[in-house]
Amino acid sequence: MLAARTSPATQRISTRMVLPAGGLLLVLAAVVALAWSDSAATPLPVQPPVDTGATAWMLVSTALVLLMVPGLAMFYGGLVRTKNVLGTMMHSFAAMAIIGVLWAVAGFALAFGPNTLGGWIGWDPGNVFLHKIDATVSPGGVPDLVFAMFQGKFAIITPALIAGAFAERVRFRGYAVFIALWSLLVYVPLCHWVWASDGWLFRLGAIDFAGGTVVHISAGVSGLVAALYLGARRGYPQTAMHPNNLVMTLMGVGLLWVGWFGFNAGSSLTSGVKTAQALAVTQVAAAAGALAWMCIEAVHHRKATSLGIASGILAGLVVITPAAGVVQPAGAVALGFVASGLCYGMILLKNRLGYDDTLDVFGVHGTAGIAGAVLLALFVRAGEMPEGRAAITQLGVQSLGVLTTIVYCAVMSLVLLVLVNRTVGLRLGSAGEMAGMDHELHGEHGYGLLNLN
Amino acid sequence: MLAARTSPATQRISTRMVLPAGGLLLVLAAVVALAWSDSAATPLPVQPPVDTGATAWMLVSTALVLLMVPGLAMFYGGLVRTKNVLGTMMHSFAAMAIIGVLWAVAGFALAFGPNTLGGWIGWDPGNVFLHKIDATVSPGGVPDLVFAMFQGKFAIITPALIAGAFAERVRFRGYAVFIALWSLLVYVPLCHWVWASDGWLFRLGAIDFAGGTVVHISAGVSGLVAALYLGARRGYPQTAMHPNNLVMTLMGVGLLWVGWFGFNAGSSLTSGVKTAQALAVTQVAAAAGALAWMCIEAVHHRKATSLGIASGILAGLVVITPAAGVVQPAGAVALGFVASGLCYGMILLKNRLGYDDTLDVFGVHGTAGIAGAVLLALFVRAGEMPEGRAAITQLGVQSLGVLTTIVYCAVMSLVLLVLVNRTVGLRLGSAGEMAGMDHELHGEHGYGLLNLN
Amino acid sequence: MLAARTSPATQRISTRMVLPAGGLLLVLAAVVALAWSDSAATPLPVQPPVDTGATAWMLVSTALVLLMVPGLAMFYGGLVRTKNVLGTMMHSFAAMAIIGVLWAVAGFALAFGPNTLGGWIGWDPGNVFLHKIDATVSPGGVPDLVFAMFQGKFAIITPALIAGAFAERVRFRGYAVFIALWSLLVYVPLCHWVWASDGWLFRLGAIDFAGGTVVHISAGVSGLVAALYLGARRGYPQTAMHPNNLVMTLMGVGLLWVGWFGFNAGSSLTSGVKTAQALAVTQVAAAAGALAWMCIEAVHHRKATSLGIASGILAGLVVITPAAGVVQPAGAVALGFVASGLCYGMILLKNRLGYDDTLDVFGVHGTAGIAGAVLLALFVRAGEMPEGRAAITQLGVQSLGVLTTIVYCAVMSLVLLVLVNRTVGLRLGSAGEMAGMDHELHGEHGYGLLNLN
Amino acid sequence: MKLIVAIIQPDKLDEVHQALVDNEIFRITVSRVAGHGQQEDPDLYRGQEVAPSLLPKVRLEIGVNDAFVEPTVEAILRGARHGDGTIGDGKIFVMPLEDCIRIRTGERGGSAI
Amino acid sequence: MKLIVAIIQPDKLDEVHQALVDNEIFRITVSRVAGHGQQEDPDLYRGQEVAPSLLPKVRLEIGVNDAFVEPTVEAILRGARHGDGTIGDGKIFVMPLEDCIRIRTGERGGSAI
Amino acid sequence: MKLIVAIIQPDKLDEVHQALVDNEIFRITVSRVAGHGQQEDPDLYRGQEVAPSLLPKVRLEIGVNDAFVEPTVEAILRGARHGDGTIGDGKIFVMPLEDCIRIRTGERGGSAI
Numbered sequence A, B, C: 001m002l003a004a005r006t007s008p009a010t011q012r013i014s015t016r017m018v019l020p021a022g023g024l025l026l027v028l029a030a031v032v033a034l035a036w037s038d039s040a041a042t043p044l045p046v047q048p049p050v051d052t053g054a055t056a057w058m059l060v061s062t063a064l065v066l067l068m069v070p071g072l073a074m075f076y077g078g079l080v081r082t083k084n085v086l087g088t089m090m091h092s093f094a095a096m097a098i099i100g101v102l103w104a105v106a107g108f109a110l111a112f113g114p115n116t117l118g119g120w121i122g123w124d125p126g127n128v129f130l131h132k133i134d135a136t137v138s139p140g141g142v143p144d145l146v147f148a149m150f151q152g153k154f155a156i157i158t159p160a161l162i163a164g165a166f167a168e169r170v171r172f173r174g175y176a177v178f179i180a181l182w183s184l185l186v187y188v189p190l191c192h193w194v195w196a197s198d199g200w201l202f203r204l205g206a207i208d209f210a211g212g213t214v215v216h217i218s219a220g221v222s223g224l225v226a227a228l229y230l231g232a233r234r235g236y237p238q239t240a241m242h243p244n245n246l247v248m249t250l251m252g253v254g255l256l257w258v259g260w261f262g263f264n265a266g267s268s269l270t271s272g273v274k275t276a277q278a279l280a281v282t283q284v285a286a287a288a289g290a291l292a293w294m295c296i297e298a299v300h301h302r303k304a305t306s307l308g309i310a311s312g313i314l315a316g317l318v319v320i321t322p323a324a325g326v327v328q329p330a331g332a333v334a335l336g337f338v339a340s341g342l343c344y345g346m347i348l349l350k351n352r353l354g355y356d357d358t359l360d361v362f363g364v365h366g367t368a369g370i371a372g373a374v375l376l377a378l379f380v381r382a383g384e385m386p387e388g389r390a391a392i393t394q395l396g397v398q399s400l401g402v403l404t405t406i407v408y409c410a411v412m413s414l415v416l417l418v419l420v421n422r423t424v425g426l427r428l429g430s431a432g433e434m435a436g437m438d439h440e441l442h443g444e445h446g447y448g449l450l451n452l453n
Numbered sequence D, E, F: 001m002k003l004i005v006a007i008i009q010p011d012k013l014d015e016v017h018q019a020l021v022d023n024e025i026f027r028i029t030v031s032r033v034a035g036h037g038q039q040e041d042p043d044l045y046r047g048q049e050v051a052p053s054l055l056p057k058v059r060l061e062i063g064v065n066d067a068f069v070e071p072t073v074e075a076i077l078r079g080a081r082h083g084d085g086t087i088g089d090g091k092i093f094v095m096p097l098e099d100c101i102r103i104r105t106g107e108r109g110g111s112a113i
Ligand SMILES: Nc1ncnc2c1ncn2[C@@H]1O[C@H](COP(=O)(O)OP(=O)(O)O)[C@@H](O)[C@H]1O
Pocket: D007, D034, D035, D036, D037, D038, D039, D055, D057, D086, D087, D088, D089, D090, D091, E027, E028, E029, E030, E061, E062, E063, E064, E102, E103, E104, E105, E113
């Protein structure tokens, strides 16, 4: 199917991009660009008028989701040890670089093209380099390029989330290759199933407003598999490993919260009542999550920690993600509370089981993502479900979506992990781990406070 | 009155929320949510059309004001000693958590419901959990939920501002209870008086564009009272107490400036000429404040400090807050200059008097807030005052509003402080103060730079 | 000409503002403000209707470009030595203060007024203090004040960029005077030529979408001249000078990326297809720049650094700035790749030549700015050039614009540098340089980690 | 002459400093260190108590003439104890000091201390 | 009694600590320092190798009774070497210690170590 | 062998380092400390001069053979003085050093310095 639709030339481009090589690509890109800049002169069909307001909000949402990437870098970066702070932040920034290019070259064409390979993925060769949508406007009045960029940010942040699960112990090179492959073979198909108009989960009426399954469950499950496959950090859990900069973690969670408004309210793809609803529940769920975590800790340890409040915010934000446009504030409070309780419990369980999901990607994103995707069925507004469907049926559909996601991500991630680890190398050696990723892999030190001159 | 309008059940909820307990609430919330999600099916009356542009800007403004919370956490966090950095930042984040939930549960219903208890406060039981405005649109074309969330951010940031006055010496538990009570009994009534359409100050024609009285004077005065009541930090003022991270303070003030655009220009509740005017004077006043502070320091000490420039920015932003939509750029420059001069003087006076308003909440927010609320009458555009009113009359009205706010906040805050300090405990003990809030109250350290492994 | 158009009084104001004195100004401003607040009552001519959506996006863009200023402060601040971190950040914040006021007072009137002095600059006395545009709306439906503020942010960030070239070795006082003069005598004329409707470069059909020449080339060239004139830091290049906080540099580049969406997509002055195109290529070029720099380093040193990824992002963002609205994503990828390659090479060359362009203002902004302004002609969409013009002609026009900018900036900057250095003093003395700017010039320390009490 | 090195709890620095001044010892050098001893002082990390192997401490370094050794030790003991002495209160080490030079003047020996 | 000061590579702190514990030395004080010796360990800065004149090191300070000097030295040597010894592995200094006081109890001498 | 500890002003580290190298002392260990002495060096905080009780200083630690004591002291004096000596320029302490071990090789004594 794929072969039949694309010329061999473009195909080769999209394959080659997976490896961050770039030299040849530069020439190719230039040629292609020149060719297209001419062809762009062909007259466009009549288009829906632009809704400048909706467009403005979608532009902003794109910027806000982008803000989440440095936010995540700060959140994660603050939690690792001093010697790994840059390497950990690089995981987020490298996702910006690699997936940022990949998405424009082929990711969008694969995710939102018409079904191919039996619906496993989409493909629209005209959208290689986002060519076809260069000047088109969606029926909602928002230029398609904005939608493509908005979606591209989701594609960037998801692999960056995974990185928390194997923080402090992977090679940069292997990581770069892993996320490129993971993005094309795990994220893009999931995204197609759930959000493309001919995706099978979309057709089933599964509700995933802003990416509970596509983003959080997929990142959580893939992270868990990676943590199990790659093994724990040297010395874990006997050696106490302290966050190097909780102050930065707090800053990061602040930016994440702000950015999440774009993530969730932007997923309404307009600027109206639905958007307002999504924003309101995002705000309320995050606050509820934080409040709940604070209270749980106050009861459990008689102290509320700043990392606790940050984790609660995150749990609340994740749980509301799939539900953002469809539940009411009261439901958001309930979901926020439930999420913090479940995540707290899951992390305690992890500590007991002893595996090293370093920054609790499964503990927070996986757990709250699953909770949100399933439980939203209980809180959903009447009008939001496919007509006549009962809450219990919806719960079934949601569970199906969640289970498929879990199984697909687990299997595919494992395959990719083995592949990358055996070829390029993913797990960092013991000496490198002791020395720290910053100096070992990047030739840098995060803080130069000791260098006095 | 209150009892007659609400069912006992909802009433109990709103009271209980004050205490961060949450367990029972979770169940209640779930039940309530389920009940409402059904009732939401009832058809809505005909609504004004959504103005997607105005909505977009109000959504953004909400996000921007939220950004001020981490901004404030950074600003304050950088100014305290290393051992209190997390505890200080927690004050902002806890406000997000506590007031964030409280506002959705009952705060909005109390602030923007119709007059009750003789106009002391409002109350609209239908808006518990923001239920009634779930899908309504204001005459300006902005969904009411957006307005509720925008206002909610103001409710969050105000108690967070107060925290600067008693930084480095309060218990977290007491703080949490204090801000919950303060929010309900001080902020919400003030907000009702000034911004609700039947609020008495609103009716008098008092101008408070974006919260000079409601936010800054109230925070400044309450902070001053708290600083006086709780007493100085151990060792103040003999011991020099150095900011742990002025770099972060600068970052914070940068975010505050950006967020303030939402705060002020968002208060136009639209996206048009008035918005543009508010944004322009915000920008200009901040710059003028910074420039003035810089010059004052250059003259006074022959050195311009970074904290000075940050304080000047803040003074300019605060002074223009009540005046944002109603003065012109030239007036904004004048107000910015005046504000920095007054704040600088006020802080020198504080140093002489010797009380410990730790981060100068009164010195900056109180002083510049009062200056702005009163002096705006001199710079106001002709068309902005109630018809035919002279500047001098407006000055009288403004002063009345300011005086009422000062007296009300001072009295109520003192009552609440005594209450909380005697029951839950607010002032931190001497040993805890020496050890630092971070480890003592939160079991954490802000920077783990010394932990080498 | 100038004299004929303005009353002596206003003229005096605009001249005086150059010096950060302010005392007298305050009084003047107050008087002026009062005078104008009356006159504002005169009825306005019929105006185009406000497009709330476009206005919303332009308001946001203004906020986003403002966000770049703390972003830049963090980026630069992280790269210098611990003793200069505040002083370096102050350069950005002082630009906010000084140019922020200056722009409102006279900058806008000079940049966007009708041609005067033979087209060297513009001047519209009615726009001193932005008076005339207080309530006017542009044909595009955006209030003129928003445009003025948006443009003002560009005026702020450009001198702040220059500061990187002479980081760690200038007096604050001299810097303040220098940027005030530079802004009026270099930035404002350039801005007028390129963006005012009667500017000569604008009329020639030179394409500079968001400021490749006006912002980046001008900053790069002026920075280079300043670095050469002021000489290297004491000990450069023998002494290794380590960045004090690469972590903050990464945060800063994250904010810069986000802010750049406002910078480039906001330059469309609307919220539609063109905006979407500008945003998309900004995103793609930045990712491509980062990816390319990563790959170059991986090949050259077998290690990809975080500063490398940050520099690549910057290179990509700069190169796309002049081209943002006119090239397609494929072209953006190509430009991003080329920019990183050129900047990397330029920095290697600098190291060989041995001059001290401390934070590579010319190496990144100058180089990528020139590349973008010239090469965009190869990738431009067919419809974007003046009718019938061939790519090669456009390339000529672009080169002319670039050359003029380079020569003008180099000459004028040198004059101003000599002037300021000889009068107020710009180059910091050796003792001050050793002690560090933070304590020496500002009486502060960035990090108080050592102060234990 | 002796060089006295003391490892104390960070929250006692102020009091030790004051006690030293009371005993007329005015010159000290201070640094942040991390120590491992008998003390345990766990932090919290996502619901778990984490006992770091190294706890933050403060290190004082004081050069004194022989007559001042006891007053110095006594001042530190007085200022550094939590209550009647708590685990983690720290140690004092006394080392021989052969020479002391004031950089400003080049003075040597006891008068340079 | 002796005071042993060792300058080691940061990545060996864990192993040295473990080796000390194995030799029954339980109390140490640690700090971050920067050292200049024969070692070169360049960082990268925009395409250039930059060799800092001062490299990050860790400083251990251990007060021991005389009998424990050799076990301590041996433990450090064992824990701190990269492979069979690499440039930059560091130094151990042994200094006389005249007195040691436990702040908590006021105990003095060998038993206070 | 002696262990020389010097407390100097941070801005003089480069010059002291250079002076030491000129006198053929190549190995040093450096750390940031805070010192209290006669010097006052106020910071500004919102319009007020705040004189910290502890000022930032740099601590050098240098193990030398006996013959190098005077060259080391001389180099520090030369490099660390502001002008003809200013308050706050710091102190040098000279302590006996009983043994020195190079971790890489296990060498001991004077040759390991
Ligand atoms: N022998 C020693 N060598 C080096 N440092 C020591 C020694 N004994 C104690 N310390 C320092 O003193 C701190 C307090 O010691 P600890 O054993 O907790 O107290 P105590 O001796 O009162 O039981 C330790 O964390 C360590 O930094």
